[in-house]
Amino acid sequence: MAELERDRVREYLAGHAQPTLDDGARAHYRERIAAQLKARNAVLVAHYYTDPEIQALAEATGGCVADSLEMARFGKNHPATTLIVAGVRFMGETAKILSPEKWVFMPTLEATCSLDIGCPADVFSDFCDQHPERTVVVYANTSAAVKARADWVVTSSIAVELIDHLDRQGEKILWAPDRHLGNYVRERTGADVLCWDGECIVHDEFKAKGILELKALHPEAAVLVHPESPASVVEIADVVGSTSQLISAAQQLDNPSFIVATDRGIFYKMQQLMPGKTFMAAPTAGNGATCRSCANCPWMAMNGLENTLAVLEDANGCGQEIHVDPEIARQALVPLDRMLAFGAELKRR
Structure with a gap:
């Protein structure tokens, strides 16, 4: 993405950050969201990169925390009539294409992807x-x-x-x-x-030099890298894989610590599953440089408790309902179904 476009994105998102809530307010929002999900026969589907508060709420209310493939599968197969997709817009669109008979809302439609x-x-x-x-x-x-x-x-x-x-x-x-x-x-x-x-503005910023310097300080640490990262970063990885694959690798490897080159939202699930291990964010900037994402997707961060509740409490979802042109949806369903079928076949092997 061009530097000017990155700067425009950063300036826009700076004015759309989610507010910081105290413990009492968070508990209040969690309780109200859970009640609304039940009342509206809705389920919350969240990506690994969203705020830990959102991930925990999805789990606590019978929803799903997963990568985009599992999110798609879950939303399609769940009996709920309404899907609340906490992630970025393409995930909401995918959910609607796969489940056209369901209402699909997002906490904010402005959450997109570079x-x-x-x-x-x-x-x-x-x-x-x-x-x-x-x-x-x-x-x-x-x-x-x-x-x-x-x-x-x-x-x-x-x-x-x-x-x-x-x-x-x-x-x-x-x-x-x-x-x-x-x-x-x-x-x-x-x-x-x-x-x-x-x-991706997050993964593109990881630096091999910084990771090697951090590895020198923590020689016992394994390096986990998402393949959206530059080739120089991929080359020094112990494991390269998707979000779900990196989580599995951290569970399977004996290393006590890990340097993780993907969005730091993944740390919630990693620490939940492996509380005795240490996870460190891979560096995103060298000496004297300034990172733009700092290993945290600014659009994923736009999914918060306040806007999630607002969508559920408003009869029209605050205008945050996902709509996809029927003809585009019909055409897009063909390659999406191929993806799901191929993924299911891989799981059976």
């Missing part, structure tokens, strides 16, 4: 038209309109396996939007992958 912003549907469609011989695979972090242009949708948890599958069938790939993840799957599979030039 990968989504950096891949406009019209420009992307033109790019695809220039390479008609390629199979179009788009990351889940894209708009419904971009998904509608794709042959496959994929998440980081199944990206390598899917591209390897397509490569063995002799297909050439057009990949969007994260260039780091696209380059990673190309290196892992040897496939012919043409990448769109996009990046």
Whole structure:
């Protein structure tokens, strides 16, 4: 993303930060949200990168805390008639596409993603038209309109396996939007992958030099890296994987501590599952540099207790209902269903 665009995003988000609540206020909001979820036959689905308070509330009320693939599965299969999706907008759109008969709300529709912003549907469609011989695979972090242009949708948890599958069938790939993840799957599979030039503002800032310096201070620590990170960071990792895969790795490895190169919202689940281990955020800036995300997605941080309750208590969801054009939804459902079927098949292996 261009520097000017990053600065505009940062300036906007600075004025939309969630308020700090004291313990009494948080307890009050939790109680009211739980009551409203029950009254409206609703369930709260939250991503690992949201505030720990939101993740804990989702768990306590029978909801889900997961990566984007599991969020999609959970929302589709849950009997609730209303889904409250705490994450970023593409997750809400995916939930609506997979569950068109349900009401889908988000605490705020303004919570988006740098990968989504950096891949406009019209420009992307033109790019695809220039390479008609390629199979179009788009990351889940894209708009419904971009998904509608794709042959496959994929998440980081199944990206390598899917591209390897397509490569063995002799297909050439057009990949969007994260260039780091696209380059990673190309290196892992040897496939012919043409990448769109996009990046996540969180993962793009991790620095190999800073991680190595931190590792020198903590030689016992394993380095866990999300593949949306730059290649220099991926190269020094002990484990590379999606959010759910990094959590599993931390459980399976004997290391007492970990340097984690992904959004620090994941620490809630890691510390919950492994209270005896230490988790350190990977550095996002070198000497004299200033980070813009500081390992915390500013859009994920826009999901708070106050706006979650407001959506539930207002009959119209405060205007935060997800709507997807029916024709776009119909087209996007095809690659999304392929993703879910492929992911389910991998789990059975």
